[in-house]
Amino acid sequence: MTHSAEFEKFAACLRALKGRADLSYEALAHKTGISSSSLHRYCSGSYVPPDYGCAHRFATACGASREELRKVHRLWALADAARSASSAPVSPEPEPEPATRTETGTGTRAERTQDAGPARTEAPSPTADPGVNPSPDPASDPASDPASVVDIVPAATARRGAWNQRGRLTLAASVLALALAAGAWALIPETEPHTTGATNTTDTTDTRNTGKKDSRLLFSDACDGTVGMGQQDACVREVQRLLARAGADIDVDSQFGPQTLRRVTAFQVLAGIAPNGVVGEQTKKALYAQKTRMDTWSPEKVRQRVREVFEEEPDRAAAIADCQSFLDPLHILPNTNGTRNWGVFQISDTTLRELGGTPSTALEPEWNIQAAHRLWQRTEDFSAWPHCDRAYQSSPPPTPTPSLSQP
Structure with a gap:
């Protein structure tokens, strides 16, 4: 092409x-x-x-x-x-x-960071900050034929309303980053887990130095090396199966796409492995060790908690969280500059450090929601999330829910 x-x-x-x-x-x-x-x-x-x-x-x-x-x-x-x-x-093209x-909030700086917390641009570092901007995406992004063209439905059947029809920011940046620079990401070594009691520090079944053959698929000749973005085979299916066993909400379809990338990155953070979205030796060990869990809140529970914390504007806050991450606490979105956005409200690396958080804490829904409320309190508005807030403001007011008949 x-x-x-x-x-x-x-x-x-x-x-x-x-x-x-x-x-x-x-x-x-x-x-x-x-x-x-x-x-x-x-x-x-x-x-x-x-x-x-x-x-x-x-x-x-x-x-x-x-x-x-x-x-x-x-x-x-x-x-x-x-x-x-x-x-x-x-030829270089100026920013839009x-x-x-x-x-308020329009302009190129906000556009660069994809609503990743306060709109800021952070220069990439050779060793990616363990915390980066997505979220586990409850809605899977099935791999599709790159050559296929969008089918635009007739206006009569197209759903209207900017808010109800908005697309959530999924993972274009990660598609680009890994499609073109998978090798560069792979240069970031997987470090041994540094969390207390992590089980990935040793792998008693890794028998490469004992002369014994490891029968596990990810350590077989068929899956030698790393498993990463764009791959479609039994090795990817095994990774997905192990992630699902750990509690991840993921499709087991043998295709390493944006959804699998997000889940792998979240697993690495939770397991204490340097998150690069590539399944190398340490990630393989941790997946088989079965000591890292990915169970988290349901979208319904996230929405309820957001409304409780943002008592000043519960509807607006819940809608923005839904736009940012599909209400997925493990949503992680890479940016093209090497940074990432994290969790329910997609808090950026820079803002995460300002708030005293880490990638691991950002994936905890309660911490993320409370941190987002602290951001809101700075200005008492949702300017930290300009794109989603703009979509909310331009959408028609929700239809009132009919009250139940009184006896």
């Missing part, structure tokens, strides 16, 4: 959404906070937005359904990967220009 072909597939999807919505570039600029000239470049196929947040806002403004947003997300990742992989130099200055 050529560079231009990937660009055109992405652009064709945007054009179809725009055509169905029957919106001008000026109207979309007003809705998204991106200049009409930048939007025109995206739809013409001459350029791909530098981060998924721009594509997400465009599709949401056009009334895309959740499934359409997932496909937009995938096509953006493929086009961005094609741009980065292309050997031909590409804000269409207006009337909306």
Whole structure:
């Protein structure tokens, strides 16, 4: 697939959404906070937005359904990967220009961090900070044919309402990072677990130095080396099976996609292994040791607790948490600059350190929700999550639930 072909597939999807919505570039600029000239470049196929947040806002403004947003997300990742992989130099494109200055939180800085807590950009470090920005995604992201094109449903059947139809930020950054730089991630060695009592420090069944054959699949010749993003085989299925046994909510489908990446990263954090999203020797040992559990709160329990903590604006807080992470406490989202966002409210690495947290504590739903409320108290608004808050504000008010008949 050529560079231009990937660009055109992405652009064709945007054009179809725009055509169905029957919106001008000026109207979309007003809705998204991106200049009409930048939007025109995206739809013409001459350029791909530098981060998924721009594509997400465009599709949401056009009334895309959740499934359409997932496909937009995938096509953006493929086009961005094609741009980065292309050997031909590409003329630099300026960051999307804000269409207006009337909306707080618009602008390139917020767009770069994908609503990862307070919008901040953190330079990547050679040794990735063990804590990074996703969340276990309760909704699996099934691997799909990269060549497939988004099917845009007729306007009559398209679900309207920016909030109900918004796509949650899944994992474009990780798709790009691992599709193009899996080798670079693999350079980050898996360190022995440093948590007290961790069982991964020794593996009595690792018999490479005793001459005995290890019969476990992940240590067999078939799974020699690492298991990582894009792989589709029995080795991936074994990783997924072991994660599910540890309590993870994951599809066992033999495809190492965004969902598996998130679960592997969360498992590594909980097991005390340097999180790189790649299943190497130490992660394999920890998976078989069965001493790290991934059981966590259900989305219903998360929503209830968010509403209790954010008593000032319970509906808005719950909606933003749902937009950020699908209410998944283990959601972890990598950014293209090497940082990550963590947990229910997708707290960024920088903010996590400011709040005195760690990746492990950020995956604890109670801590994450309380930390998010502390962020809210700084300004008494949801400006730390600009994209999701914008979607909430632009959505129609919820339909009141009829009260039960009185006896």
